[in-house]
Amino acid sequence: MSARLLLDLWRIVFKTDARSSFGDVKRFGLWESPTGLYFFDPPRDGDQVFYKQLYAWYEKWRLYTGDSIRQEFLIAAKHIPPGARVLDVGCGHGGFRQCAPQADYTGLDPNFGDGAAIAGVRNETLAQHLVEHEASYDAVCCFQVIEHVRDPKALFAEIMRAAKPGGLIFIGAPHVPSALTRIPNFMVNAPPHHLTWWTKPALIELATSAGAIVESVDNAPWSDADGAMYWMARLSPIKCADIHFRGGIAWHAASVIAQIGGYLAFRLFGAPRRTDDEGAGLLLLARKPSR
Numbered sequence: 001m002s003a004r005l006l007l008d009l010w011r012i013v014f015k016t017d018a019r020s021s022f023g024d025v026k027r028f029g030l031w032e033s034p035t036g037l038y039f040f041d042p043p044r045d046g047d048q049v050f051y052k053q054l055y056a057w058y059e060k061w062r063l064y065t066g067d068s069i070r071q072e073f074l075i076a077a078k079h080i081p082p083g084a085r086v087l088d089v090g091c092g093h094g095g096f097r098q099c100a101p102q103a104d105y106t107g108l109d110p111n112f113g114d115g116a117a118i119a120g121v122r123n124e125t126l127a128q129h130l131v132e133h134e135a136s137y138d139a140v141c142c143f144q145v146i147e148h149v150r151d152p153k154a155l156f157a158e159i160m161r162a163a164k165p166g167g168l169i170f171i172g173a174p175h176v177p178s179a180l181t182r183i184p185n186f187m188v189n190a191p192p193h194h195l196t197w198w199t200k201p202a203l204i205e206l207a208t209s210a211g212a213i214v215e216s217v218d219n220a221p222w223s224d225a226d227g228a229m230y231w232m233a234r235l236s237p238i239k240c241a242d243i244h245f246r247g248g249i250a251w252h253a254a255s256v257i258a259q260i261g262g263y264l265a266f267r268l269f270g271a272p273r274r275t276d277d278e279g280a281g282l283l284l285l286a287r288k289p290s291r
Helices: 003-014 048-061 071-077 095-099 126-133 152-162 200-209 227-235 249-269
Strands: 029-032 038-041 085-089 104-108 137-143 163-173 213-220 281-287
Touching (some): 003 048, 071 095, 071 163, 071 213, 071 281, 085 126, 126 152, 137 152, 152 163, 163 200, 227 249
Parallel strands (some): 085 137, 137 163
Antiparallel strands (some): 029 038, 163 281, 213 281
16 A cells, blocks of 8 residues: 555544654555464554644544543453552553552553553653563553554563563454454554554464463453444445555545444444454453463
8 A cells, every 4th residue: 555545544534644654655565474463564653743643633532532441451450359560551541540440550651651640650661661670560461552563572572571470461452354454444553553453363473472371362342442443344335355445436435434424323322232243352361471
């Protein structure tokens, strides 16, 4: 796909400028690896200019706010015992903190740390935090972050270092195939925002290649934080399979219908309560081996 198409769509749909993130890239490829991981190449992630504009758009339309609770938060919180030390990597506004009040919570996010509304959120990267906190946490969580980074293996290795021997690891990620990947020209799922799309085999390979013990990979149900995407995919006249981003009147019209119709349907009906589809994402539960 052409970088020019993606730049135009980011600018028109989200009022967001991705030029500084893309640099001199002219075309992106979307590839599927033997593990089932889908990845964009070259992997150009969003810079501060890009995310400042994107989150301002989110806040304006109240599509994702600091009090948004994902179902994966609730699932993970059930596994955390009282008093456990929990590290939430890329915590955003710290929404998971509300779901695990029994925990000794620390959140990390260099984008949100300074303006966090709750205590315990630090303006640090995981690499910076590990200098003094290696092998310190009973559980390390990383929700909806791994798809944004250039090197998921390096991030998972740092997560393993943060966990105590025998500690829990939770990775939440959007996946493929899903509603997210069926919406045409859906920029939330494109560079420089999402650089990878995940499958269950890919998450298992990520964990086992780092020496983690996988306990489960489950589908996370829809929530108010992501339920609009279900309706967008349902109402889109084009359902993507092998091609996901394309210029042309039909594709642009389908994208507009999906996003406006999905937004209105979500306001009317809310998040679907069904559990018989692929859901909003995947949640990996793994454990660092004991000594």
